[in-house]
Amino acid sequence: MNSSRPWLRPIVLALLLSAVAPSFAATDPSFLLTASSNDFATYFPGQLANGYFSTMTAPRGTEGNLAYMVALMDYTRDDFSRPAAIPGWTEIDYSTGTSSAGHFWMNQVALAPSVFQNYRQVLNLHDATLSTRYRYIDHSRATDVAVTTFVSQASPHLAATQLSITPDFDGIVELSFALNTWAPYQPRMPLGKLTGEQMQEAVAAHNMKLEPIAPATSDRAAFWYHGDTHVLTSHGDAKDLTLSLDGRAERGLRMAEAAAISLPDQLKPIDGKFYRSDYRLALNLRIPVRKGQTYTFTKYVAASRENWGGDARDDLALARTARTQGFDALLSAHQAAWHALWQTDVQIDGDSKAQQIVHSDLYYLLSNSTADTAWPIGACAMTPGYAGHAFWDSDSWVFPALLLLHPSRAKSLVMFRDRTLPAAQQRARERGLPGAMYPWEADPENGTEQTPYFARVLGEREIHVNADIAIAQWQYYLASGDKIWLKQHGWPVIREIAKFWTGRATFNAKKQRYEILHVTSVDEDYNDVPNDTFTNASAAKALNIATAAAAIVGETPDPRWSDIAARMLIPFSEKDGHHLDFDESVPHDMDSWGGSSLPMLSYPSLDFPMTQALRQRDYDFALSPITGSHRDPNSMGLAPTSIAAATLGDAVGASEWFRRNITADVIKPPFNVRTETATNNTGYFLTASAGLLQNMVYGFTGLRIEEAGVVEAYPPVLPASWKSLTLKHVRFRGIAYDITIDRDAAGKTRLTRTAH
Structure with a gap:
């Protein structure tokens, strides 16, 4: 593996950030998500991550949990690619040593309030730490337990978990520090x-x-299900208190992990053994303890993968160095890095519930994104949901949400499309089409098509993804003003997508217009329709973008681009005076999950131009199938409907659709994990998290990113119960702003900007 570490920032640099990071009250409830023993039966795991690797949470705080690494994929033959679960690195198991019924390990004991007393677990979004406390009762022996775990934002290869035990007895206890090597699924x-x-x-x-x-x-x-990582070599040293392994994802990239353990000062184990099996790599220690004394153990973990870091030997050196510097130094650097991120915030005055969920959604987005790389974000974060693939969600949902808030993280998403352009060009050639045809489900590492065979129709027909990608490239240029980037990275993607549309559009000579046939609508139940309105409108915008981009980079545009865009059919009912979802030849009569895709015409990245009267008729037409559907509402569709209402100046409608997006139905306790629908449990659904943030950044504000800047395209709206909404420290073309919506003395909603 490449042993260079271009993303590894020394801990000392992150410590310096603490000098400039704003002070913060750790008790601010909008950043604290708390689990109690009442949550044992309904516990929906949260996530700790830094965009590069992750772990899930678990109630005890000491379990070995599933963990993932960015774009580390399993390529099993005859399957689609899927995230390979890396060895779980969090486990520190504990045994009091004896019991009347035999020997017990705490992680195997059933969760019960009588056993885990005074239980409290807190996911601190501001610090990105998980802290767990309880009194563990093992028959006649009781132990106070405290655990803290985090994945470092300051040094992305590092993580740590720390266990403190305070026994109420004298004796010998056992501890097991493990890397869990999962069996093949x-x-x-x-x-x-x-x-x-x-x-x-x-x-x-x-x-x-x-x-x-x-x-x-x-x-x-x-x-x-998760993919497999195979351990190739593993080592343990009971004297040095270290573990390490090299592995490889099935038919995929190499990876490595290492752990270094620190014990309390002056404590000497009675004995220590290295244990290895097919499923577990561990250091097992027997420790003498005294009643009432607190003993603190720390497990420092380093992880890497091919093209991001080194091998097990390199990771072992990292883990040892972290151990030498100490837990407090690593934690302080991590907190400082997160506090620096939170200088950019979305702040609501007057709605504590909405504020907490906005912070939750932003936390999960930041935890699963990387700055200045070329990796995308999966629809369900670093989990097996939607197999970790990159959809249009990455370009049209997550990218715009991050663009003003965290532009360096947004940049990684458009750079992924630049990096995987050759794969998209090859895909177009295989279909006899010019330019680049990006996949519907792209592998996050190599950009190849990974749509399951049973859903292959989407890969061939849900082609609006190509326009979505071009629009995102252009939006990044508009927000950055970086002409060099446009020429070197954005323009090649935009140009090749424009070529694709010249080959995919069909000229109807009789009606003197261009049409796009055999497509899957955004409302995917309609999977073979002519002239899907969102697809056609997006394609026309992508073609116009190509013409504009050519002029900026000094290239000659294909004259067909502007001609196709100008004569592209946008389905419309002359009788009723509103747009249609797709060609009038197709009945709009299904009880579909989307109801209507017309609100997407007002989505910020597309923002299809029309009069306010037409916009109102479109909205009224779309509401009937949306509200009348008997399908489980998809949280993906709630933000576009709220944004569409906001473009009309309908504060009541915008607020109501926003409110639906923060209900408990799609927000799972205790850690506000967002699911795709209320009942399908497809969790960590970053698409809808990003949609909610777009609702705030563009919907309520009425702001749009255009060549003239961040323009006030629509009057701002504010939910009636809110005193104000502030976008704190957003950035556009290198300048930082605070943007606030509040009401003047007469009660009129207004928007103000303050440059830093």
Whole structure:
């Protein structure tokens, strides 16, 4: 593996940030998510991550949990690519040593309030730490337990978990510091070649169902399982208190992990042993303890993958160095880095619930994004949800949400499309089309098409993704003003996508217009329609962008681009005076999950121009199928509807649709994990998290990113119960602003900007 570490920032630099980071009251409830023993039965795991690697949370705080690494994929033959679970690195198991019923390890004891007393677990969003406290009762022996875990934002290869125990007895206890090497997932199914019917048969044959299981198993867990990482070599040193391993994702990239353990000062274990099996790599220690004395143990972890860091030997050196510097130094640097991120914030005065959920959504987005790289963000973060693939969600949902708030993280998403342009060009050639045809589901590492075979129609027909990508490239240029970047990175993507549309559009000579046939609508239940309105409007915008970009970089645009854009059919009902969802030849009569895609015409990145009267008619027409649907509402559609209402100046409608997006139905306790729908349990759904933030950044403010700058395209609106909404420290073309919406003395909503 490449042993260079261009992203590894020394801890000392992050410590310097603490001198400039703003002071913060740790008790601010909008940043604190708390679990109690009442949550044991309904515990939906949260996530700790730094964009490069992650872990899930668990109630005890000491468990070995599933963990993932950015774009580390399993490429099992006849399957689609999927995130390979890396060895779990969090586990520190504990045993009091004896019990009347035999020997127990705490992580195997059933959760019960009588056993885990005075229980409290806090996910601190501002510090990005998980802290757990309880009194553990093992028959006649009791131990006060405190655990803190984090994945470093300051030094991305590092993480740590610290356990403190205070026994109420004298004796010998046991501790096990482990790296959990997961068994290969079974059953594996050849989902790369099964039809929808065959897939359902295979699921049934394995005695599984496509149904969610409470509290946190999604309805598609039967085929959204994690991929495999195989341990190639492993080592442990009981004297040095270290563990390390080299591994490889199935048919994929190499990775490595290491751990270095620190013990309390002057404490000497009675004995220490290195343990290795097919499923576990561990240091097992027997420790003498005295009643009432607190003993603190820390596990420093380093992780890397091919093209990001080194091998096990390099990681072991990192973990040892972290151990030498100490937990407090690593934690302080991590907190300072997160506090610097939170200088950019979305602040609500007058709605504590909305504020907390906005902070939760932003936390999960920041935890799963990287700055100045070329990796995308999966629709469900670093989890197996939607197999970790990059959809249009990355370009049209997450990218705009980050663009003003954290532009360096937004840049990584458009750079992914630049990096994987050759794969998109190859895909177009295979179909006899010019330019680049980006996948519907792109592998986050190599950009290849990874749509499951049973859903392959989406890969061929939901082609609006190509316009979405071009629009995002242009939006980044508008927000950065970087002409060099445009020429070197954005323009090649925009140009090749424009070429694709010249080959994909069809000229209707009889009606003297261009049409796009055989597409899947944004409302995917309509999977073979002519002239999907959102697709056609987006394609026309992408073509106009190509013409504009050519002029800036000194290239000659293809004259067909502007001609196709000008004569592109945008389906419209002359009788009723509003746009249609797609060609008038297709009945709009399904009880579909989307109801209507017309609100997407007002989505900030597209912002299709029309009069306010037409906008109102479109909105009124769309509401009926949206509100009348009997399908489980998809949280992806709530933000566009709120934004569409806001463009009309309808503060009541915008507020109501926003309110639906922060209800408990799609926000799972205790850590505000957002799901795709109220019942499908597809969690960590960053698409909808980003949609909610766009609702704030562009919807309520009425702001749009255009060549003239961040313009007030629509009058701002503010929910009636809110006193103000402030976008704190947003950045545009290198200048930082605070943007506030509040009301003047007469009660009129107003927007003000203050440059830093």
